[in-house]
Amino acid sequence: MLAYIVRRTAYGFVTLIGVLLLLFVLFFLYASPHEMARRAVGEKAPPEVLEQWIVNHGYDKPKVWNPEHPFDTLLVEHFRRALSFDFGRGDADGTPITQRLREGMGPSLALAVPSFVFGLLFSVALALFVAYFRETYIDRMGVIVCVLTMSISTLLYIIGGQFLIGKLLRWFPISGFDASPSVIVRFLMLPLVVSLASGVGGSVRFYRTVFIEEGGRDYVRTARAKGCGDLRVMTHHVLRNALIPILTRTVVVIPFLFTGSLLLESFFGIPGLGSLTVDAVQGNDFATLRALVFIGSLLFIGAQIATDVSYSLVDPRVRFE
Amino acid sequence: MARFAALALGLSLLAACTNNPYPDADQGLKILYRPLAEPPRTLDPAVSYNAAEHQITGVVYATLLDYHYLARPYRLIPGLAREVPHARRLPDGRVAYRFRLREGALYQDDPAFALGDASALTREVVAGDVAFQLMRIADPSLASPVIATFAKIEGWDAFSQRLAALREADPAFGQQRIDAQYAAAGGIPGVKVAGRYQVEIVLSEPYPQLLYWFTMPFTAPVPWEAVERWDGEEGRDFFKDHPVGAGPFFVTRFDRQSRIVLDRNPNYYGLRHPEWGAPAAVYPSEGEPGDAPLGRLDPAYVGRPLPFLDRVEYRIEKEDIPTFNKFLQGYYDASGILQESFDKMVHEGALSEEMARNGMQLEKSVDPDVYYIGFNMDDGVVGSSAGEQGRKLRQAMSLVVDSREFARVFNNGRGVPAQSPLPPGIFGYEADYVNPYRQVDLARAKELLAAAGYAGGTDPKTGKPLHLSFDLGDTSTRGRVRFQFFVNQWSRLGLDVEIAATNYNQFQEKIRKNAYQIFMWGWIADYPDPENFLFLLWGQLAQSKRHGPNTANFANPRYDELFLRMKVAENGEARLALIREMRAILERERPWIELFHRENYTLFHGWVRNVKPAGLSLPTARYVDIDPELRSRRRAGWNQPVRWPAVALAAGTLALVVPGIVTFLRERQ
Numbered sequence: 001m002l003a004y005i006v007r008r009t010a011y012g013f014v015t016l017i018g019v020l021l022l023l024f025v026l027f028f029l030y031a032s033p034h035e036m037a038r039r040a041v042g043e044k045a046p047p048e049v050l051e052q053w054i055v056n057h058g059y060d061k062p063k064v065w066n067p068e069h070p071f072d073t074l075l076v077e078h079f080r081r082a083l084s085f086d087f088g089r090g091d092a093d094g095t096p097i098t099q100r101l102r103e104g105m106g107p108s109l110a111l112a113v114p115s116f117v118f119g120l121l122f123s124v125a126l127a128l129f130v131a132y133f134r135e136t137y138i139d140r141m142g143v144i145v146c147v148l149t150m151s152i153s154t155l156l157y158i159i160g161g162q163f164l165i166g167k168l169l170r171w172f173p174i175s176g177f178d179a180s181p182s183v184i185v186r187f188l189m190l191p192l193v194v195s196l197a198s199g200v201g202g203s204v205r206f207y208r209t210v211f212i213e214e215g216g217r218d219y220v221r222t223a224r225a226k227g228c229g230d231l232r233v234m235t236h237h238v239l240r241n242a243l244i245p246i247l248t249r250t251v252v253v254i255p256f257l258f259t260g261s262l263l264l265e266s267f268f269g270i271p272g273l274g275s276l277t278v279d280a281v282q283g284n285d286f287a288t289l290r291a292l293v294f295i296g297s298l299l300f301i302g303a304q305i306a307t308d309v310s311y312s313l314v315d316p317r318v319r320f321e
Numbered sequence: 322m323a324r325f326a327a328l329a330l331g332l333s334l335l336a337a338c339t340n341n342p343y344p345d346a347d348q349g350l351k352i353l354y355r356p357l358a359e360p361p362r363t364l365d366p367a368v369s370y371n372a373a374e375h376q377i378t379g380v381v382y383a384t385l386l387d388y389h390y391l392a393r394p395y396r397l398i399p400g401l402a403r404e405v406p407h408a409r410r411l412p413d414g415r416v417a418y419r420f421r422l423r424e425g426a427l428y429q430d431d432p433a434f435a436l437g438d439a440s441a442l443t444r445e446v447v448a449g450d451v452a453f454q455l456m457r458i459a460d461p462s463l464a465s466p467v468i469a470t471f472a473k474i475e476g477w478d479a480f481s482q483r484l485a486a487l488r489e490a491d492p493a494f495g496q497q498r499i500d501a502q503y504a505a506a507g508g509i510p511g512v513k514v515a516g517r518y519q520v521e522i523v524l525s526e527p528y529p530q531l532l533y534w535f536t537m538p539f540t541a542p543v544p545w546e547a548v549e550r551w552d553g554e555e556g557r558d559f560f561k562d563h564p565v566g567a568g569p570f571f572v573t574r575f576d577r578q579s580r581i582v583l584d585r586n587p588n589y590y591g592l593r594h595p596e597w598g599a600p601a602a603v604y605p606s607e608g609e610p611g612d613a614p615l616g617r618l619d620p621a622y623v624g625r626p627l628p629f630l631d632r633v634e635y636r637i638e639k640e641d642i643p644t645f646n647k648f649l650q651g652y653y654d655a656s657g658i659l660q661e662s663f664d665k666m667v668h669e670g671a672l673s674e675e676m677a678r679n680g681m682q683l684e685k686s687v688d689p690d691v692y693y694i695g696f697n698m699d700d701g702v703v704g705s706s707a708g709e710q711g712r713k714l715r716q717a718m719s720l721v722v723d724s725r726e727f728a729r730v731f732n733n734g735r736g737v738p739a740q741s742p743l744p745p746g747i748f749g750y751e752a753d754y755v756n757p758y759r760q761v762d763l764a765r766a767k768e769l770l771a772a773a774g775y776a777g778g779t780d781p782k783t784g785k786p787l788h789l790s791f792d793l794g795d796t797s798t799r800g801r802v803r804f805q806f807f808v809n810q811w812s813r814l815g816l817d818v819e820i821a822a823t824n825y826n827q828f829q830e831k832i833r834k835n836a837y838q839i840f841m842w843g844w845i846a847d848y849p850d851p852e853n854f855l856f857l858l859w860g861q862l863a864q865s866k867r868h869g870p871n872t873a874n875f876a877n878p879r880y881d882e883l884f885l886r887m888k889v890a891e892n893g894e895a896r897l898a899l900i901r902e903m904r905a906i907l908e909r910e911r912p913w914i915e916l917f918h919r920e921n922y923t924l925f926h927g928w929v930r931n932v933k934p935a936g937l938s939l940p941t942a943r944y945v946d947i948d949p950e951l952r953s954r955r956r957a958g959w960n961q962p963v964r965w966p967a968v969a970l971a972a973g974t975l976a977l978v979v980p981g982i983v984t985f986l987r988e989r990q
């Protein structure tokens with residue numbers, strides 16, 4: 001297994017280098033240091049101030065090739081900063097990026113963890129419920145509702161949720177965030193409801209299929225023949241044996257709890273890392289974007305390896321070659 | 322245990338069932354709630370150059386001068402300075418302004434002051450702080466966007482260069498205390514500190530507009546201790562996030578991405594020394610004729626020391642629609658009007674009945690700005706090298722652009738059609754002036770085009786419609802629809818104008834390379850002086866020659882000569898005559914097609930007092946007051962949660978599912 005992990009880590013490293021290279025190429029295809037400077041110091045700043053900003057931030061170096069000092073280029077600096085975890089300061093406002101990551105992680109987790117936990121519990125419970133009543137109108141109705149909810153764009157859930165729940169019913173604030181303990185729950189409720197509503201349909205459909213497939217296997221029939229109750233069959237036998245697909249779907253998601261949701265955070269004004277990513281893209285903040293993309297990739301690669309390893313933990317039959 | 326958890330969850334959900342985004346304890350306080358569309362990048366007054374940031378820095382830092390809150394045209398009044406200084410001509414042609422500071426004005430309390438005196442929480446504002454802040458602007462490492470503005474101060478550039486050279490020569494130099502670095506670089510010779518309370522600014526040539534810059538946070542006194550202490554090291558804040566000023570409010574909470582709280586500063590000179598009657602620190606007793614009927618000269622406020630509010634609270638709101646809805650719920654005190662909601666809010670130019678019933682107020686104001694279509698005068702077809710032919714082409718194109726229709730179609734009719742670069746409220750603007758080339762006249766335009774040699778819009782060289790390029794830095798659908806409006810109007814002349822839209826970055830590249838023909842742009846004033854608009858067409862600032870803001874590359878010797886005279890003239894008949902002549906040149910030459918000056922419609926709730934929209938980015942929070950009781954009552958009335966749909970949904974789900982379960986279980990048995 002160790003050899004497998006080492007091999008996967010090496011593949012992951014290559015992927016990481018590719019991601020960083022792609023980010024560099026795409027970013028500088030789109031934006032120039034002048035554009036970054038203009039965003040940072042303002043539209044009215046004279047050209048000499050823009051030049052000064054570019055020099056102060058090190059964007060005056062050649063991008064890829066410097067015949068005199070081959071290692072003094074933006075590309076080398078880009079890799080050096082990412083791979084040494086020395087993210088530096090944001091281009092947009094000069095704040096240390098590690099500080100921005102620390103500040104953003106809390107709000108992201110505050111929304112993502114309850115969304116993940118409640119979403120998972122709710123989806124599994126609902127999937128078990130409809131799987132138990134399979135072939136009845138409850139099952140069919142469940143499938144129809146799931147397909148309907150899957151077919152609607154998350155944006156519509158957000159705007160509709162803000163309009164219906166925030167504006168018309170006035171249950172929760174339409175948007176915003178305040179980490180004060182007395183009010184934080186108010187701000188999280190609406191995005192949480194939207195997150196559950198938009199994500200639960202697909203999950204329930206998937207888990208239902210898994211549970212129904214497992215429910216038809218011989219060991220389930222044997223358990224029933226031996227007098228095992230329905231509830232026990234579903235929770236102790238079917239659920240336990242359906243863990244691999246559930247794990248595949250969930251473990252990969254866990255790292256992204258830290259990086260937050262781009263859409264939800266942006267629309268609900270939650271100052272997490274998702275929102276920070278959107279700001280970095282809009283503000284041409286290359287340094288912040290590099291840190292976020294690098295960490296996101298790292299977490300994703302790590303999660304892929306962790307998912308593979310977790311298979312062997314839940315199913316002793318799985319072996320790594 | 323599970324039941325207990327479910328009960329706890331249910332109760333907490335019930336408790337959370339309110340749309341009030343603020344803690345209940347804040348209900349009775351005089352708090353002005355404002356949205357910010359994006360987090361401030363910096364609150365360092367030397368660097369911040371953004372209207373939203375100036376709303377914060379403008380009340381945290383006390384400036385030497387201010388604008389009268391109610392008077393229009395804008396009038397300068399003393400702030401921290403005892404009076405507005407007058408220019409003093411020196412024998413060698415230089416000009417000096419001497420500022421006398423009020424004695425005894427204090428900064429807000431801040432731990433930074435322990436650097437100067439271990440037991441101090443604050444200290445007096447002194448003339449050296451003004452000089453220090455000017456040196457910060459000149460410091461190249463800050464990349465202040467206004468560094469060039471002050472270049473007329475004697476020795477300004479030389480100081481910047483000395484400082485940069487010293488830092489480059491010895492890296493240890495940059496590790497010294499910041500004020501020591503400035504002192505070692507010799508300071509700025511044209512900024513002379515005379516004693517504790519006087520500072521003289523010496524300019525190498527007349528620049529009367531300098532005084533306007535002393536109303537802005539850029540030049541507000543800053544204590545060196547704050548810059549030194551808040552360096553971002555060892556867990557300390559950065560100075561840009563931790564402003565320390567002598568203004569009416571001070572920052573007590575800075576959650577960059579969500580919430581910024583400013584509390585009333587008890588050290589503010591207006592509160593500590595009401596006996597001074599400092600004009601910028603008491604509510605004014607006079608204003609425009611319309612101010613009294615609108616309640617802006619209420620005796621309950623006139624002459625009272627400022628500010629009236631306990632707190633100003635900013636919340637980051639990136640999306641327009643939620644922000645506007647929160648305003649309608651009473652959680653923001655003022656708001657612009659969403660285009661989609663305009664008809665519901667405004668009816669025939671006045672507040673709709675429904676909104677008036679809710680006690681709202683509508684304030685209209687014209688921004689000191691101008692939006693225009695420009696011709697690149699370096700271009701061989703539309704520019705000055707095309708001579709009379711090019712001039713007539715520009716005149717013809719100007720005659721068919723209908724700004725009023727544009728405002729009606731795209732902006733609910735908001736916007737004052739522009740006749741010249743000068744907007745209302747700026748000296749030199751004359752409401753009765755009608756630019757003959759800004760009145761839609763298709764027949765005359767066709768005549769002019771024929772006289773230019775493009776009869777029916779046909780280019781005689783090709784025999785096809787004259788092809789022109791409209792270069793723009795906006796590729797959005799919304800932008801394209803707007804640009805197409807102008808193209809359609811020009812097509813009535815038979816011209817083939819192609820929209821060459823690129824992203825803003827590529828557009829800037831085109832501008833830098835002088836590779837554009839026709840473009841669209843706007844300008845928002847920094848200060849209320851005609852110089853701040855007419856310089857946009859001064860030949861010395863042509864983009865192609867000096868990379869200046871004259872993007873039209875307009876260069877007319879007579880205009881340039883008049884500009885130099887107008888720039889230094891006092892407001893009066895002589896200056897007006899100069900402006901009229903400059904305007905006549907622009908009218909004939911048509912380097913621009915003036916489009917409109919933006920018109921702002923702002924909604925305020927009835928509990929907000931003393932509101933007067935200010936087109937410039939003036940911080941108005943210190944004049945405004947709130948009636949918190951009225952606000953609480955109205956909010957409570959508007960925001961009762963509607964709970965029955967939750968019950969109905971739960972009941973409906975049960976009604977659908979339970980029979981199925983019962984039937985299923987029965988069949989199983």
